[in-house]
Amino acid sequence: MPRRRKTLRAMPISRRIGRFRWDLRALGLLALFALVVAGWSWVRAHPEHNPWAPLDLRHPIGMATAGKLAALRDDPGECRAVLDRSEVGYAALDPAGEGECARPDRATLEDYPLAPDTPPVTCAVAAGLEVWRANSVEPAARALFGSDVARIEHLGAFSCRRMYGDADAPWSEHATGNAIDIAGFVLEDGTRISVLGDWAGEDAKARFLRAVREGACDVFATVLSPDYNAAHADHFHLDQGGSWTGACQ
Structure with missing residues (x-):
């Protein structure tokens, strides 16, 4: 008996949208982290702007x-x-x-x-x-x-x-x-x-x-x-x- 080929069902659109939102949040958090690191490095290099220096x-x-x-x-x-x-x-x-x-x-x-x-x-x-x-x-x-x-x-x-x-x-x-x-x-x-x-x-x-x-x-x-x-x-x-x-x- 010939085997039936399985077909991949497309992911429901709601799940795709949800995953996209999480991807955007992750990218946003990474961008925020990069800005914080860059900002802190800049402040450390400019002690006149650093309230803790x-x-x-x-x-x-x-x-x-x-x-x-x-x-x-x-x-x-x-x-x-x-x-x-x-x-x-x-x-x-x-x-x-x-x-x-x-x-x-x-x-x-x-x-x-x-x-x-x-x-x-x-x-x-x-x-x-x-x-x-x-x-x-x-x-x-x-x-x-x-x-x-x-x-x-x-x-x-x-x-x-x-x-x-x-x-x-x-x-x-x-x-x-x-x-x-x-x-x-x-x-x-x-x-x-x-x-x-x-x-x-x-x-x-x-x-x-x-x-x-x-x-x-x-x-x-x-x-x-x-x-x-x-x-x-x-x-x-x-x-x-x-x-x-x-x-x-």
């Missing part, structure tokens, strides 16, 4: 820089470790003051072009000044004037007072040395740029001041400029107090 002030400003700097405000020991790791010269000073103006965290930067002197500030302010100089002030001076920065002029850091000189106002960040007021810049070629005299306008000096103001907003909790009010017509107020969502004006 130790902060080094020599790195460019990245997505994680602001958060890392903010974390230093309440941890002077870690902040000093960051300065050491970043090879930033500084001197840690003994505590001073009392009450609302107690300053348990005091440091002075070495080889930093502040003038007329280098005032004690909190370590977090010192770290911010270093990042600001390297990533904003010096690049803007070279780009707009082709010159390096000789001096960054300031109006002081510590002042045991309340905000606005009002006896009922909150205590100023200056009361603990957690702020500094920057009045101007002198370049190596002799060019002087003053917040009071050069903020208005569209020339190179005005563009420089706006560039460094914006750069300061990347590293300080609060930045106040002449755009804020008349009391800041002659300086930039930079501080590391409060939350990272402070003013940038």
